[in-house]
Amino acid sequence: MVKVNIQVEEEHWELEVAEGANLLLEAAARSVPIPFRCTTGRCGTCRVQVTAGADQCSDYTELELFHMDGADLASGDRLACQTFVYGDVSIKVP
Numbered sequence: 236m237v238k239v240n241i242q243v244e245e246e247h248w249e250l251e252v253a254e255g256a257n258l259l260l261e262a263a264a265r266s267v268p269i270p271f272r273c274t275t276g277r278c279g280t281c282r283v284q285v286t287a288g289a290d291q292c293s294d295y296t297e298l299e300l301f302h303m304d305g306a307d308l309a310s311g312d313r314l315a316c317q318t319f320v321y322g323d324v325s326i327k328v329p
């Protein structure tokens with residue numbers, strides 16, 4: 236199991252998820268309010284910022300790279316529906 240800390244404004248959640256779990260699906264299953272629409276990487280709605288543990292996440296998908304520029308990537312932005320976690324991470328929802 237890995238720990239996923241999620242901050243949405245002033246609220247925090249700490250989830251324990253299986254290694255390799257999808258970030259958006261795990262958050263949604265626990266009613267963590269990450270906005271989403273398509274769940275397939277096309278709408279860009281589920282954007283989050285990985286503030287710690289970026290190296291514990293899956294590589295960027297082509298769909299993520301389509302939605303983001305260099306500044307977004309440097310900030311650790313990800314699409315939650317395209318991100319799988321393999322170690323402890325911290326996430327901020329803008």
Ligand code: FES
Nearest residue numbers: 274276279281316
């Ligand atoms: S929910 Fe549409 S890109 Fe993630």
